[in-house]
Amino acid sequence: MKLIIDETRCKGCNLCTLVCPYRIFQEGTAPNRRGIVVPTLDRPERCTNCRLQKLYGRVLCGVCQMICPDQAIRWVEEGPFEPQKVVIED
Amino acid sequence: MNFQDWLRADRLPHIYCTGCGNGTVINCTLNAVNQMGWTPEETVFVSGIGCSSRAPGYIITDSLHTTHGRAIPFATGVKLARPDLHVVVFTGDGDLAAIGGNHFIHGCRRNIDLTVICMNNYIYGMTGGQGSPCTPLGAYSTTTPYGCDEAPFDLASLAVAAGANYVSRWTSYHVQELTRAVKAGLETPGFSLIEAVVQCPTGYGRRNKLREAQDMIAWMRDHAVLLKKWRRMDEEGVPHDPATFPVGEFVRRNLPAMGVPK
């Protein structure tokens, strides 16, 4: 599973940065197209939910999702691995 | 079903200001409702007027966004006419304690099978931050520019005294506890009040040296005292810091209730 912030919903209150035990959410620096400074994710794969949600069959921590007043945080399925063709310029 | 599936995705983002705690309370409530295993068809959300009362408009169930202070009598009508429906009321401190105060205590007295979630942000948010019956002594608002000189309501204790079957108070910082409390309220037959103290950085924090949502969340974390500890302090005669408030489960009992499906 992959942790994402829905930029169309986030209003940049940074409450997620306050509650995450792994400090995955970091205050953003640059405003997006709507003029909102959305937090950035620091190595989100460390989140227990990303790794173990499927295994345990339930949400393990989820405090960021619960406290997010704008319903902007959720976990989505990661796309299956797709081989990419890389062109190496010489 | 995930609790986010209960939201009307086409209406998001909602109208709440940046950092408003109401969104958090919606999350906790929907999470609890979802955990109950109820379907949207058998659940009804009712609300009055105010920031808090905009919440049902973002939920996919049948919902009634009514007039100021009257959410509980509207919900009473729905519940008595269709006891099989689960009726949840969203309200705020102004809606519930000021203009709707009479309906609130009579709802508790009747012990009608509703779950009332009061988002207490200490002020009237929708109209721009006026003092409410829950504004703490000394706090600043647009109508208390020299500090509030009226004593505030203790909603939870009021509901206990008026006869509600389940009463608890948490804050939007205590998301897990709040979710559990809402679930307990939904499970308890009869009137349940869950008072959720929420931050209003725009209307309240800005005028009370808590400008950012994070500051307000930290303030609630530091000033919420667990009810057990609060009562122990009472027994030991330790005075309470006037800025602190007790959180926890105030009462869970089984008084005769109305509107409970047979």
Added chain:
Amino acid sequence: MQGNTACAEGALAAGCRFYGGYPITPSTEIAEHMARKMPKIGGVFAQMEDELASIASVIGASWTGARAMTATSGPGFSLMMENIGYAVMTETPCVIVDVQRGGPSTGQPTRAAQGDMMQCRFGSHGDMSIIAVSPASVQEMYELTAKAFNLADRYRVPTFVMADEIIGHMRERIAVPDSVEVVPRRPLEKGTLPFAPGEDNVPGFPAFGHGYGVHVTGLTHDDRGYPSSTDPRVHERLVRRLVGKVEGANREIADYEVTNPDAEVVFISYGAPSRSVAQAIRDLDDERVGHLRLKVVWPFPDFALAAFKNARVFLVPELNLGQMVREAARHTAVPVVPISEIGGELHTPRRLITMAEGYL
């Protein structure tokens, strides 16, 4: 049977299964009768904490699909105004009985008046149209209350039974029919928007608990029911529809009785004073004196005045200082004269005869 009892019985016959009320003279007998009857037939009687809560509970119950009503009198009626506006905006069918008493304020709790006729029409803020009936006998208390439920459900609008203390407390022998006509609410077709106007500007009803997922709000809303309170076009379209669905159906809704259509002097009456007029017409026994008796008062049947082609004057006896007389005057070039009576006594037929003779 007493008028108030007949009102309650008419409501029950029409399928009313929710009553939310608060005691107030002279309407209390309706609540008392409902309290006795409702539990026996599986309905709900709720005595609420005030009239604000009474009408609120009625609207809440109505949204579950139940036929719901409340009854009150002047002071309680004033308290209900805000939520009546809510019912208009949200198109909630409900029946409100107002057994009118002398006002303003606490006034004369035990004496009759017709001082709330304009309040029921214009009492809540904003532009709106409602339906009101006015019974003139105990029999009509029964029939018109039952009819009010059909009108409320048909047009999705709060419908008023504007009775008065005289009719409410009067005892008469009535004929109770085996059954009354019940026209049920048209449900919303699945897949259509909950507030999209149909052909007749009345949307189908999406009752709670049937999976419609409807959001009902008193804010200006679009066809989906979602708030849209700043767009002038949405507001104008909505409010024009809410008013138009009632005013446009004026001829369909109208219910009145005409005596001597070729008359020159015509009484217009509704409610209790109709009885005095009827007696005066009988005593006069003159084809030059006619009578237009309104059973449906709002929307006002303006075309009924035009039908009196020979009318030289309209006389409007009312138990107030002149309310419906203004509405009548608005619709005709013929002089319209009020005959006011306040204090609780009905006009004497003698007084009406003298008035009529003065114009002959």
